[in-house]
Amino acid sequence: MQAEETNPMALDDDDLRDVDRDLLDYLREGRVTPAYARDRMADEGAREVTSTYLGQRLQRLEEHDHVVNLYNNGLYELADDPREKDDA
Template sequence: MALDDDELRDVDRDLLDYLQEGRVTPVYARDRMLEEEKRDITSTYLGQRLQRLEEHDHVKNLFDTGLYELVEDPREEVDDE
């Protein structure tokens, strides 16, 4: 079951932005957020957020290595016409 945009946290949106650019790990995302002065959170928490996105089929954990890639961005609107 896919997530709706209103079910996403700000950190999820940041992760999705990074994933649109390419694959990410929790450590990479943490370091980038610190560098961009967006937020100071742990890679463990980011891993949990990525796992939640994976549970809803928005990202894929490649070979269970902790390297994630985007499958479907829940922020994108689907046109039913």
């Protein structure tokens, strides 16, 4: 039996910003684009941020294998929520 491979670059909850947590919440519901996340955050009164900034945050999550940029077109899907890591 092989040990489960873990990404040594994976983030944990302490590495996340509040905006990252909001993005992960949206991604748990389905796919998102930076523009969608920006509009939703503004509608909810959560924060005023640019879609460029949100794209950068999503790219960071992608670099750590937590999200996937589908077809490299800016549509992101959740791959692994870093908030759900066990400390075991």
